[in-house]
Amino acid sequence: MKAINKLINGFSRFRDEYYCREDSPFVELQNHQEPSTMVIACSDSRTDPSLILQCEPGEIFVVRNIANIVPPYEPDSMHHGVSSALEYAVKSLKVKNIIILGHSGCGGIKALMDNKLAPEDEFITRWLSILGSVRDKVIARFALDGKKASVEACAACEMEGIVHSMDNLMTFTWVAEQVEKGDLEIFGWYFDLKDGRILDYHEDSEAFEPLRPFCLS
Numbered sequence: 001m002k003a004i005n006k007l008i009n010g011f012s013r014f015r016d017e018y019y020c021r022e023d024s025p026f027v028e029l030q031n032h033q034e035p036s037t038m039v040i041a042c043s044d045s046r047t048d049p050s051l052i053l054q055c056e057p058g059e060i061f062v063v064r065n066i067a068n069i070v071p072p073y074e075p076d077s078m079h080h081g082v083s084s085a086l087e088y089a090v091k092s093l094k095v096k097n098i099i100i101l102g103h104s105g106c107g108g109i110k111a112l113m114d115n116k117l118a119p120e121d122e123f124i125t126r127w128l129s130i131l132g133s134v135r136d137k138v139i140a141r142f143a144l145d146g147k148k149a150s151v152e153a154c155a156a157c158e159m160e161g162i163v164h165s166m167d168n169l170m171t172f173t174w175v176a177e178q179v180e181k182g183d184l185e186i187f188g189w190y191f192d193l194k195d196g197r198i199l200d201y202h203e204d205s206e207a208f209e210p211l212r213p214f215c216l217s
């Protein structure tokens with residue numbers, strides 16, 4: 001079957017079995033959304049936040065880009081897709097949480113680490129350069145100068161990239177204000193495709209530790 005036909009059939013099933021059912025979330029969501037959480041994830045086809053976090057429509061407001069990067073606050077005349085989504089999430093939707101969701105085996109981070117981008121690349125190098133200082137730190141720590149980056153070095157860059165994006169979030173004054181007031185929390189999560197775990201960044205220990213399921217009882 002052609003890939004596009006599989007997607008068309010998928011939509012048809014979604015409409016019949018999900019959208020049209022009596023208790024469909026879309027009954028409530030036709031005219032408004034009130035997501036509690038913004039997720040900034042990688043565009044990677046394996047890291048769909050709604051699937052990984054088992055969310056229903058209306059629960060998470062999502063931005064996806066190469067390597068799940070938040071750029072720093074730059075109020076210039078350029079076009080800022082991530083910053084505008086962030087502005088809407090924080091100022092209008094008033095989300096309570098922002099999760100930076102990184103992952104293992106990230107192609108963007110691998111390209112950044114190996115300094116190996118396609119010659120026809122017009123946008124990716126500049127986008128990934130937001131993590132240039134992170135890359136340089138990891139290259140120095142693993143003594144990689146000129147050598148191909150190992151899986152471990154890439155994982156370090158993937159995780160430190162998450163922390164860098166968390167820091168960049170705080171350069172937006174209206175994000176920092178909400179965090180300081182206690183109305184907004186920022187999380188750095190790392191999805192490991194090898195074992196299906198999520199590691200959670202802890203600011204006090206400056207380390208990623210396994211995310212523990214929250215006990216509902």
Ligand SMILES: [Zn+2]
Nearest residue numbers: 042044106107
């Ligand atoms: Zn990725």
